[in-house]
Amino acid sequence: MSDNLIDVLEERGFIEQTTHQKELREYLEEPGRTCYIGFDPTAASLHIGSLVPIMALAHFQRCGHVPIALVGGGTGLVGDPSGKTEMRKLLTREAIEENSVGIKSQLSRFIEFSGGRAMLLNNADWLCGLEYITFLRDIGRHFSVNRMIKAESYKMRLESEEGLSFIEFNYMLLQAYDFLTLYDRHDCRLQMGGSDQWGNIVAGIDLIRRMRQDTAFGITFPLITTSSGAKMGKSEKGAVWLDARRTPPYEYYQYWVNTDDRDVERFLALFTFLPMSEIRGIGKLEGAELNAAKRVLAYETTRLAHGAEEAAKAFQAAAAVFGSGQVDPGILPSSGIHRQDQTSAAASVPHSHVSLDELQQGIPAFKLFHQAGLAASGGAARRLIEQGGAYVNGNRVTAFDDLIGVDSVIDGEIMLRSGKKRYHKLLVS
């Protein structure tokens, strides 16, 4: 492979910190290396916050190496306190087992697991059978409590009111032991992770040095925040998930289209595989052109998470309701996005059904908006309407109890809108 992973990651903005810069680069010159990242099975789906590590593993694979995605089935039972102000709820084994399954299927969209090109392991396999005394004598003796309590990852908790429980204090040992195990079994000498993982990664590197007299490496990613300061992956409805059942592709696409101007270039580099030669300078575009770049960003990220077909549908649905779906061929030419408006029946704007009977009676507007999910309650819907934020087929609703009836049906549909950008289509049946 021509490119060194370090160069790729550096150029695309993935690197916060690395250990042994020079040796690491040399180590990665040779193809077929292994590297692991841990994923917490605390939910049944990964969300956008995990995208950076996922993409990093994918790049690792593209550079000719063998990534290991490690599901924390064992560590999840303990809970990582790093950077957290509160102790996490302990999950049951069953829940973690279930979640692991979902995570595996999501990862396989980004990483090719067939033919031994990547591995998916679960640390429950070696952690759950550990014997306490043996573990303490073999592993525990290499850890200095004096050093551990100075670790940044524990600091916040040690200073907080809630404190740090003993089970969480052990987390670092377990993660270090993971690294050691993967080193022994798969010759894995590189671990990557979020910047909050630095302490845990270094602990593993130390353990390998002490027990195997060998050098291992670590890379951490910066915490990705939006330019307005928010953590990645939160939308008005909560986390943006990779699971289509939790966050439909259309919403996923919308999340990315709504990217802040200042983030477009950075996000294209981080969250798509488009060549950097095309991405560079995109941030300087303005107005319509920058919006087109956002559409490409949204299309590409949606394609990665949900496939080309869903991405195209989301793109078309957006073009249908918002208009202006054009993307100039000069912008990010490598993207497979359709360059023209393609209003299509396959459009996947959120929708639901209403019966003709109900419509003949007429449905009060505020009830309709509530039912369609555009307002959290009847009261919220009334407020929405009173504030002039509710539209039926593009016309503002003037009174909360306006009756919506058959005369609002156009081509078998009624298009509801809340505010400027939340659409909901009612199909009459």
Place this chain on the structure above:
RNA sequence: GGUGGGGUUCCCGAGUGGUCAAAGGGAACAGACUGUAAAUCUGUCGGCGAUGCCUUCGGAGGUUCAAAUCCUCCCCCCACCA
């Protein structure tokens, strides 16, 4: 185990008998301005077909015309002591 301090609406946090659906901030939503961006200003921000009714202040009881506020018991958190 002892002593003291706490648990308030999505989050932080005021409130120590009626004027409390509960200050203030954040988040969020809507309007104006725009480019499905940001910033700014304004409004909204428990539920209800609604100038009223209902449900909320850790849980269960109680006192009172009236309780987030007082009393009893219980649960949980924190600090110091052991």
